[in-house]
Amino acid sequence: xxxxxxxxxxxxxxxxxxxxxxxxxxxxxxxxxxxxxxxxxxxxxxxxxxxxxxxxxxxxxxxxxxxxxxxxxxxxxxxxxxxxxxxxxxxxxxxxxxxxxxxxxxxxxxxxxxxxxxxxxxxxxxxxxxxxxxxxxxxxxxxxxxxxxxxxxxxxxxxxxxxxxxxxxxxxxxxxxxxxxxxxxxxxxxxxxxxxxxxxxxxxxxxxxxxxxxxxxxxxxxxxxxxxxxxxxxxxxxxxxxxxxxxxxxxxxxxxxxxxxxxxxxxxxxxxxxxxxxxxxxxxxxxxxxxxxxxxxxxxxxxxxxxxxxxxxxxxxxxxxxxxxxxxxxxxxxxxxxxxxxxxxxxxxxxxxxxxxxxxxxxxxxxxxxxxxxxxxxxxxxxxxxxxxxxxxxxxxxxxxxxxxxxxxxxxxxxxxxxxxxxxxxxxxxxxxxxxxxxxxxxxxxxxxxxxxxxxxxxxxxxxxxxxxxxxxxxxxxxxxxxxxxxxxxxxxxxxxxxxxxxxxxxxxxxxxxxxxxxxxxxxx
Amino acid sequence: xxxxxxxxxxxxxxxxxxxxxxxxxxxxxxxxxxxxxxxxxxxxxxxxxxxxxxxxxxxxxxxxxxxxxxxxxxxxxxxxxxxxxxxxxxxxxxxxxxxxxxxxxxxxxxxxxxxxxxxxxxxxxxxxxxxxxxxxxxxxxxxxxxxxxxxxxxxxxxxxxxxxxxxxxxxxxxxxxxxxxxxxxxxxxxxxxxxxxxxxxxxxxxxxxxxxxxxxxxxxxxxxxxxxxxxxxxxxxxxxxxxxxxxxxxxxxxxxxxxxxxxxxxxxxxxxxxxxxxxxxxxxxxxxxxxxxxxxxxxxxxxxxxxxxxxxxxxxxxxxxxxxxxxxxxxxxxxxxxxxxxxxxxxxxxxxxxxxxxxxxxxxxxxxxxxxxxxxxxxxxxxxxxxxxxxxxxxxxxxxxx
Numbered sequence: 001x002x003x004x005x006x007x008x009x010x011x012x013x014x015x016x017x018x019x020x021x022x023x024x025x026x027x028x029x030x031x032x033x034x035x036x037x038x039x040x041x042x043x044x045x046x047x048x049x050x051x052x053x054x055x056x057x058x059x060x061x062x063x064x065x066x067x068x069x070x071x072x073x074x075x076x077x078x079x080x081x082x083x084x085x086x087x088x089x090x091x092x093x094x095x096x097x098x099x100x101x102x103x104x105x106x107x108x109x110x111x112x113x114x115x116x117x118x119x120x121x122x123x124x125x126x127x128x129x130x131x132x133x134x135x136x137x138x139x140x141x142x143x144x145x146x147x148x149x150x151x152x153x154x155x156x157x158x159x160x161x162x163x164x165x166x167x168x169x170x171x172x173x174x175x176x177x178x179x180x181x182x183x184x185x186x187x188x189x190x191x192x193x194x195x196x197x198x199x200x201x202x203x204x205x206x207x208x209x210x211x212x213x214x215x216x217x218x219x220x221x222x223x224x225x226x227x228x229x230x231x232x233x234x235x236x237x238x239x240x241x242x243x244x245x246x247x248x249x250x251x252x253x254x255x256x257x258x259x260x261x262x263x264x265x266x267x268x269x270x271x272x273x274x275x276x277x278x279x280x281x282x283x284x285x286x287x288x289x290x291x292x293x294x295x296x297x298x299x300x301x302x303x304x305x306x307x308x309x310x311x312x313x314x315x316x317x318x319x320x321x322x323x324x325x326x327x328x329x330x331x332x333x334x335x336x337x338x339x340x341x342x343x344x345x346x347x348x349x350x351x352x353x354x355x356x357x358x359x360x361x362x363x364x365x366x367x368x369x370x371x372x373x374x375x376x377x378x379x380x381x382x383x384x385x386x387x388x389x390x391x392x393x394x395x396x397x398x399x400x401x402x403x404x405x406x407x408x409x410x411x412x413x414x415x416x417x418x419x420x421x422x423x424x425x426x427x428x429x430x431x432x433x434x435x436x437x438x439x440x441x442x443x444x445x446x447x448x449x450x451x452x453x454x455x456x457x458x459x460x461x462x463x464x465x466x467x468x469x470x471x472x473x474x475x476x477x478x479x480x481x482x483x484x485x486x487x488x489x490x491x492x493x494x495x496x497x498x499x500x501x502x503x504x505x506x507x508x509x510x511x512x513x514x515x516x517x518x519x520x521x522x523x524x525x
Numbered sequence: 526x527x528x529x530x531x532x533x534x535x536x537x538x539x540x541x542x543x544x545x546x547x548x549x550x551x552x553x554x555x556x557x558x559x560x561x562x563x564x565x566x567x568x569x570x571x572x573x574x575x576x577x578x579x580x581x582x583x584x585x586x587x588x589x590x591x592x593x594x595x596x597x598x599x600x601x602x603x604x605x606x607x608x609x610x611x612x613x614x615x616x617x618x619x620x621x622x623x624x625x626x627x628x629x630x631x632x633x634x635x636x637x638x639x640x641x642x643x644x645x646x647x648x649x650x651x652x653x654x655x656x657x658x659x660x661x662x663x664x665x666x667x668x669x670x671x672x673x674x675x676x677x678x679x680x681x682x683x684x685x686x687x688x689x690x691x692x693x694x695x696x697x698x699x700x701x702x703x704x705x706x707x708x709x710x711x712x713x714x715x716x717x718x719x720x721x722x723x724x725x726x727x728x729x730x731x732x733x734x735x736x737x738x739x740x741x742x743x744x745x746x747x748x749x750x751x752x753x754x755x756x757x758x759x760x761x762x763x764x765x766x767x768x769x770x771x772x773x774x775x776x777x778x779x780x781x782x783x784x785x786x787x788x789x790x791x792x793x794x795x796x797x798x799x800x801x802x803x804x805x806x807x808x809x810x811x812x813x814x815x816x817x818x819x820x821x822x823x824x825x826x827x828x829x830x831x832x833x834x835x836x837x838x839x840x841x842x843x844x845x846x847x848x849x850x851x852x853x854x855x856x857x858x859x860x861x862x863x864x865x866x867x868x869x870x871x872x873x874x875x876x877x878x879x880x881x882x883x884x885x886x887x888x889x890x891x892x893x894x895x896x897x898x899x900x901x902x903x904x905x906x907x908x909x910x911x912x913x914x915x916x917x918x919x920x921x922x923x924x925x926x927x
C-alpha cells in the first residue's frame with residue numbers, strides 16, 4: 001500500500017488510527033501494540049502476501065538470535081555470544097544476498113567465466129534492504145549491550161511499524177521502543193494529529209505534485225539514451241536535472257509522509273532529508289541526504305572497517321569501500337556500484353581537500369561568498385553526474401547522457417523555439433547551435449518545471465525548518481547555501497488561519513494530484 | 526490560535542477548496558466532457574482535449590445522439606467538419622467520432638457504441654491502408670476478439686453489441702477524475718490561458734480544426750510538418766514482411782468492416798466507406814517501399830467485402846489517388862510557402878479538401894467554382910482498369926509537377 005493512494009489515506013490510516021487508540025484506551029496498551037503489528041503486516045502484505053512469510057521469518061530469527069545474545073551476555077559466555085551474533089549477521093546477509101543479489105552474482109559469474117548457469121527469476125521482496133539493515137543494527141546494538149528486547153510483539157512493531165517499513169527512515173530499536181511504550185503516546189493528542197497531518201500534507205505535495213510532475217520529463221531522455229540516440233546538450237541536462245529533482249522530492253516527500261504519520265501516533269521518527277542540494281560539499285551532502293542510511297553506513301560499516309583510526313590512507317580506503325557498499329545497497333547492478341564508487345571518490349577528494357586547506361591555511365576561503373557559490377555549484381554538478389549512473393539502465397546509456405551533457409553530441413534547440421525568436425535565431429545559428437524538429441513544448445515545460453523546483457530546493461526552507469516550532473528534531477548539519485532558506489521568518493508554521501489555508505490547499509492539491517485523467521499521447525499519427 | 530481552532534479551519538478549508546477546484550473544472554470543462562456552455566474568450570477553445578479524445582467522445586456521442594457520425598482516425602478528424610455547408614440537408618446532427626491513432630477494431634467498436642444510442646442513420650467511415658497492415662505471419666484464430674481496455678470500457682456495448690457491464694463504473698471514474706484531479710485543474714488553467722484564435726481545439730461536435738498545425742506553419746513553415754511525417758512514414762514502411770492479410774487471408778480489420786456492413790444492412794443505416802486521401806509523397810513512399818501491390822489488394826478486398834455483404838446500404842469511395850489535389854510541391858526549408866496545398870502534411874488533408882470530398886459523395890453544390898472530383902466511387906466498377914488508369918494519371922501528374 002502506498003502512502004499516496006486513496007485506500008491508504010481514506011481507509012487504512014483512519015481505521016488503524018482509530019482502532020489503535022480505542023484499544024489503548026478501553027483495553028490495554030499491549031493489545032493496541034498487537035493491533036498495530038497486525039495492521040503493519042497487513043500494510044506490507046497488501047502488495048504481495050507471499051512476502052509476509054519472508055518478513056515474519058526474518059523477524060523471528062532476528063528476535064530469537066537477539067534474545068539468545070542477551071541471555072548469553074548475562075552468563076558472559078563471550079565466544080558463544082560472538083558465534084550467535086555472527087550467525088545472525090550471516091543469516092541477514094544471506095537473505096539479502098539471495099533475494100537481492102543472486103541474479104546479479106550469477107549473471108556476472110557467467111559473464112566472467114563463460115558459464116551458462118541460471119536460476120529462476122527471484123522477485124525482490126519489498127523493503128528487504130530496509131528491514132534487514134534495521135535488524136542488523138539491532139543485532140549489533142544487542143551484541144554491544146546497547147539495547148535488548150524480550151517481548152516479541154514489541155520487536156515486531158519496531159521492525160514493521162508501517163510508516164517507516166517501506167522506505168525508512170532506518171530507525172534504531174533504542175530510539176523507537178521507549179516511544180511506543182510511553183503512556184502519553186497511547187492517548188490521541190490533537191497537537192500530534194494536526195502537526196502530523198500537516199507534515200504528511202507537505203510530504204504528499206512534494207511526492208505527488210512536484211516529483212510526479214517532473215518525472216514525465218526525465219524518463220523520455222533516459223529512455224532515448226537507452227536506445228543509443230545521441231542527445232544534445234540542453235536535452236541531456238534537462239533529463240539529468242529532471243531526475244535529480246524527481247528523486248529528491250520523491251524520496252524526501254515519502255520520508256516527510258512517514259514522519260507525519262508516525263507523529264500522528266505520537267512517535268517521532270528521525271530526520272531523513274535536510275535540503276541536501278544546498279550543500280557546499282559532498283561531506284555535507286551526505287549529512288543531508290538519506291541521513292538515516294548515512295548514519296547506518298557510518299556506524300555499522302565505516303566504523304567496523306576501522307573508520308579513521310588507522311591513518312589517512314586506510315581512512316580513505318574505508319570511506320571508499322563504505323560508499324561502494326552503499327551503492328550496492330541501493331540496487332544489484334554495476335551502475336549502482338559505480339555511483340557508490342563515484343561518491344566514494346568524491347568524499348575522499350573532499351577530505352583530502354580539507355587536509356590541504358588546513359595545511360595551507362586556506363580555511364578563510366570558506367567565508368568568501370564567491371567561493372561558497374563555487375563550492376555549492378561544484379557539489380551540485382557532481383551529485384547530478386552521479387545520479388546519471390544511478391538512474392541509467394546501464395553503463396552505455398549513462399555515457400550517452402554524459403556525452404550529451406558535456407556537449408560531445410552538439411548543442412541544439414527545438415526549431416519551434418528558434419523560429420519564434422526572430423532576429424535572435426541567426427545569432428544562435430552563428431554560435432553553432434543547431435535546431436531539431438519536434439519536442440518544443442516538452443523542452444519548454446522541462447525547463448519551466450526545473451526553474452520552479454530549483455527555486456524550492458535551493459532557496460526555500462525545508463519541511464523540518466518550516467515545522468520546527470512544533471516538531472523539532474535533532475540535526476547535525478553544517479553550513480549550506482541559503483541554509484535557513486529565504487523567507488524563513490515568514491515560512492515558520494504556527495497555528496493561524498493563513499497556515500490552515502496553505503496546508504489544506506497543499507493537501508487538497510496533492511490529493512487531486514493522485515488522480516490522473518487518462519491521456520493518450522499520439523503525436524498526430 | 527489554539528490547535529482546536531486551527532483544526533476547524535483546516536477541515537473547513539479542505540472542504541471549501543475541494544468544492545471550488547471541482548467547480549472550476551466543471552465550469553471550464555477542459556476536456557469537453559461535461560459539455561458546459563462554451564464562452565468565447567473563456568473556455569471556447571479546448572486545447573487540453575487534444576490528447577483526451579478517447580475520454581470525451583464516447584460520452585459526448587451518448588449525450589448528443591447524432592443522426593450522422595464520422596468514424597475513423599485523425600485524418601477525417603481534421604478533414605471533415607460536421608458544420609461544413611457541403612453536407613446535404615436531412616443529415617441531422619453530425620458528430621465527428623474519430624480517434625487519432627486508434628486502430629480499426631476500436632474505431633468500429635466506437636461505431637457500434639454510437640449506433641446503440643438508437644439515432645444514427647448515416648455513417649461516414651474513413652479507412653487507412655496503414656491500419657490494415659500487419660505481420661504476414663500472424664495467425665489469428667479469432668477474427669473478432671474480445672478485448673479489454675480503458676477505452677472499450679467507456680462504450681455502451683461489447684464486441685457482440687450486448688450491454689457492457691463496465692460502462693457505469695468507467696463513466697463514474699472518468700467524470701470524477703475530470704472533476705477531482707490536478708490534471709484537470711492544470712488543464713483548466715491551460716484552457717483559460719489558451720483562447721487565442723489559433724489555440725488547439727476540438728469543437729463540440731468532435732472536429733479538429735488543426736489550429737496547432739496552423740500555428741506551426743505560421744512560425745516554422747509547413748516544411749517542418751512534411752519532413753516530420755515523411756521521416757516517420759519511411760520508417761514505418763521500411764519494415765518488410767507486412768501484409769493486409771494474415772496467413773488465413775483475412776484479418777481483424779476486414780472482419781471489422783464486414784461486421785459494420787452487416788450492422789448497416791440489419792439496421793438500415795447508410796454507410797459511406799472511403800479511403801482517406803494522401804498527399805502524393807505518401808503514395809510514393811508506399812510505392813518505393815514495395816507495398817503498392819498490397820495497397821491495390823487492400824482496395825480490391827474492400828470492394829469485394831462491400832459487394833459480398835452490403836449491396837443495399839454501402840457506398841465505397843477511393844480518395845487515395847493521384848490527382849491535382851494530391852500532387853503538389855513538397856515544401857522545403859527556406860523556400861517560399863507553397864500556395865493552395867490541400868494537405869497539412871503527407872497524411873492529413875485539410876477541411877477544404879474534405880468539403881470537396883463531401884460534394885463528390887453527396888453531389889451537393891456548395892463549391893461555386895468548377896472543380897475536379899477528388900475521388901471515385903468504386904461500387905460497380907472494373908477495378909483492374911481503374912487501377913491501371915491511376916498508374917497513367919500518376920505519370921502525367923508527376924511529369925507536370927517536375
